[in-house]
Amino acid sequence: MSISPLTKVLFIAHREERTPFLKYIQEQGVVQITELAQRDVRESFPDLSREDSGKLNDLVTLTSQIDFSINFLSPYKNKKSINPAFPGTGLRTTADLKSLADSVNIKKIIDTVFRLNRDLSEARNQVTRLESIEGTFDNWLGLEAPIESLKETASTYQMLFMIFRVERKAIEEQLDGVGDLHVLTPISISPNYSYYHFVCHKDKRAAYEEVLTRLGAERETLPDYTGTFSQAHKKIEKEIRTVKDTIASLEAEAVKLAGERERLQALYDYYTIEKDREELHNELVSSAGAVYIEGWIPVKRVQEVRDHIRNAFKLVEMATFEHAEDDKPPILLKNNTLNRPFEIITSLYGMPNPKEFDPTPFFALFYMIFFATCLTDAGYGVVLTILLLFVVIKYRHSLGKNKIVHVLLIGSIFTIFLGAITGGWFGDLLPRLPEGSSLKNLGNSIIVLDPLKDTIKFMLFCIAIGVLQINVGMAIGFAKLVKNGESREAFVKMLWIFFINIAIVLVAEYMSPGMVPPVLVKVCIGIILAASLGIVLFSQPEESFFARVAWGLYNLYGCTGFLGDILSYLRLLALGLSTGIIASVVNLVAVMVGQVPYVGFVLAAVVFIGGHAFNIIINALGAFVHTTRLQYVEFFTKFYDGSGRPFKPFGISPKYMFLKEAVE
Numbered sequence: 001m002s003i004s005p006l007t008k009v010l011f012i013a014h015r016e017e018r019t020p021f022l023k024y025i026q027e028q029g030v031v032q033i034t035e036l037a038q039r040d041v042r043e044s045f046p047d048l049s050r051e052d053s054g055k056l057n058d059l060v061t062l063t064s065q066i067d068f069s070i071n072f073l074s075p076y077k078n079k080k081s082i083n084p085a086f087p088g089t090g091l092r093t094t095a096d097l098k099s100l101a102d103s104v105n106i107k108k109i110i111d112t113v114f115r116l117n118r119d120l121s122e123a124r125n126q127v128t129r130l131e132s133i134e135g136t137f138d139n140w141l142g143l144e145a146p147i148e149s150l151k152e153t154a155s156t157y158q159m160l161f162m163i164f165r166v167e168r169k170a171i172e173e174q175l176d177g178v179g180d181l182h183v184l185t186p187i188s189i190s191p192n193y194s195y196y197h198f199v200c201h202k203d204k205r206a207a208y209e210e211v212l213t214r215l216g217a218e219r220e221t222l223p224d225y226t227g228t229f230s231q232a233h234k235k236i237e238k239e240i241r242t243v244k245d246t247i248a249s250l251e252a253e254a255v256k257l258a259g260e261r262e263r264l265q266a267l268y269d270y271y272t273i274e275k276d277r278e279e280l281h282n283e284l285v286s287s288a289g290a291v292y293i294e295g296w297i298p299v300k301r302v303q304e305v306r307d308h309i310r311n312a313f314k315l316v317e318m319a320t321f322e323h324a325e326d327d328k329p330p331i332l333l334k335n336n337t338l339n340r341p342f343e344i345i346t347s348l349y350g351m352p353n354p355k356e357f358d359p360t361p362f363f364a365l366f367y368m369i370f371f372a373t374c375l376t377d378a379g380y381g382v383v384l385t386i387l388l389l390f391v392v393i394k395y396r397h398s399l400g401k402n403k404i405v406h407v408l409l410i411g412s413i414f415t416i417f418l419g420a421i422t423g424g425w426f427g428d429l430l431p432r433l434p435e436g437s438s439l440k441n442l443g444n445s446i447i448v449l450d451p452l453k454d455t456i457k458f459m460l461f462c463i464a465i466g467v468l469q470i471n472v473g474m475a476i477g478f479a480k481l482v483k484n485g486e487s488r489e490a491f492v493k494m495l496w497i498f499f500i501n502i503a504i505v506l507v508a509e510y511m512s513p514g515m516v517p518p519v520l521v522k523v524c525i526g527i528i529l530a531a532s533l534g535i536v537l538f539s540q541p542e543e544s545f546f547a548r549v550a551w552g553l554y555n556l557y558g559c560t561g562f563l564g565d566i567l568s569y570l571r572l573l574a575l576g577l578s579t580g581i582i583a584s585v586v587n588l589v590a591v592m593v594g595q596v597p598y599v600g601f602v603l604a605a606v607v608f609i610g611g612h613a614f615n616i617i618i619n620a621l622g623a624f625v626h627t628t629r630l631q632y633v634e635f636f637t638k639f640y641d642g643s644g645r646p647f648k649p650f651g652i653s654p655k656y657m658f659l660k661e662a663v664e
Helices: 015-028 039-044 056-076 094-103 105-141 168-176 202-215 229-283 297-314 340-349 360-375 377-393 403-421 440-445 455-483 487-512 517-540 546-556 558-570 570-593 600-638
Strands: 008-014 032-033 156-164 182-189 193-202 292-296 314-322
Touching: 008 015, 008 297, 008 546, 015 229, 032 403, 056 105, 056 297, 094 229, 105 193, 156 202, 156 546, 168 182, 168 193, 168 202, 168 377, 168 558, 182 600, 193 202, 193 440, 292 297, 297 314, 297 546, 340 360, 340 403, 340 600, 360 377, 360 403, 360 455, 360 570, 377 403, 377 546, 455 558, 455 570, 455 600, 487 517, 487 558, 517 546, 558 570, 558 600, 570 600
Parallel strands: none
Antiparallel strands: 008 292, 008 314, 032 292, 156 193, 182 193
């Protein structure tokens, strides 16, 4: 079934060896921890309880502070760390991380980061505030009176205000309506606002303010400076330069500290591992002297773990036992090297439940063929293969491990072969080669089918592989029903297999009379009538005969859905043709612009490379999406539920470092 068998396991560890044992199972990553459900244990130790070690909150705070420090230092990092976490290259271990943690004063680094962050924030806020004040001063530089003299006196009131698009004459007229005990002095004028210095007798202040408010005047708050606005402006410029010098000094310190960023990343992973272990510790139940850990473990790892416990621990016991019928074990898929990358397609849909087959080995080959059919260009396959191999090798411990990358790599390799036998080499590049050239002769010699010339044959090929996959899906569904003892449903599934395939034979005979011998046609008609009768009578377990027949006829009408499923595979035809046509158009345009004098060669190269790059990206994405859709909608629906839950062992998942324990 391509599902690795799991067994339930119970560990009992004495308090003295609890921490090293938890560390061991975390580094091994082979046990999925579950709630303790063993009745014997709970009955024998009714006082089981969870206990808080008191370390978790400190670790949560510490990892949060380290994460903040890493993000703070990111803008200041160098291309090459001044102070790398470890000398040399290669995988590291958790022991390496512990040694680093013991040697680094992490609190000192964090305190420095928080101080720099605080000081920089205050300095930048101060610059923003000063620049804002400086901006307002620009409008009042023409006022020669000292700022401190612009305050209210015993007999006069004065203010600075700005007003939106109101002419001075209009303002004067309104103010004159109050009286003549005022002076309005224009300071500066901008396209939208005018700026004024206003002085009036104190007794008329309220009346004048009412007029100015009605006109829309906005009062300017006097800054806390002495001297004229021009003098204050120079003081602010000097203050800004001083604060910016402080910022430059703080940023230089941050750049220097950024050399610790790689070590901070390593320490973040180390303390996160510690935090995860403490979280588990707080979730486990304990008695006065021991901790009880229940979970799931792959059967193939049981003996290895048991032997290690026997050799490394004196106060730890391990017991395995069969799971109960109502248990729902997690699912761990087990496939060969070629099929393993396609497990990601299965998991994105949903893991199989314990009563199902793993669909991965059944659709993997179809997936490769469908992906290649959507591209049908060997040149594109070569480009994708080279790029993806580079990713796999260069980033072998990160992106190169991603199963989707490997799915695309395998599909690209298949594209080379399928593209070669369909004559696709960057569109119609092969026919454009000189007649009699060895490359052209070699390419033509391996062509089996040209989709652009033999479109009907290519269409029939797409339909044929679609029908084959649907049959495989229905056959798996039949086997699943037989395995689970659902005999009636299995019988109906078998009838549907006969019905669909015989219907295809009869449709082929109708479209091409004489294709099927007359005797075989009669046999096929008899089989399809018998299958139809069986579907009508047995597809629904209704007690009433009439209800059963009515539901059976309704289910038989559902055969039209199979026609839709088969026609859905024509998307392979559409994508395969579009890839070749667009590639050929790119070549045609490249040849046309290549005839431009002087710059033709450059333009042709740009069109050729850019056009084919765009076509590769768009159609590779389309091939991935539509091929995946065919599995989910047309194939999985014939037999697959996908309601299982994945096996998630307690382990190590570093964010930054490539650890040997995590890679294994």
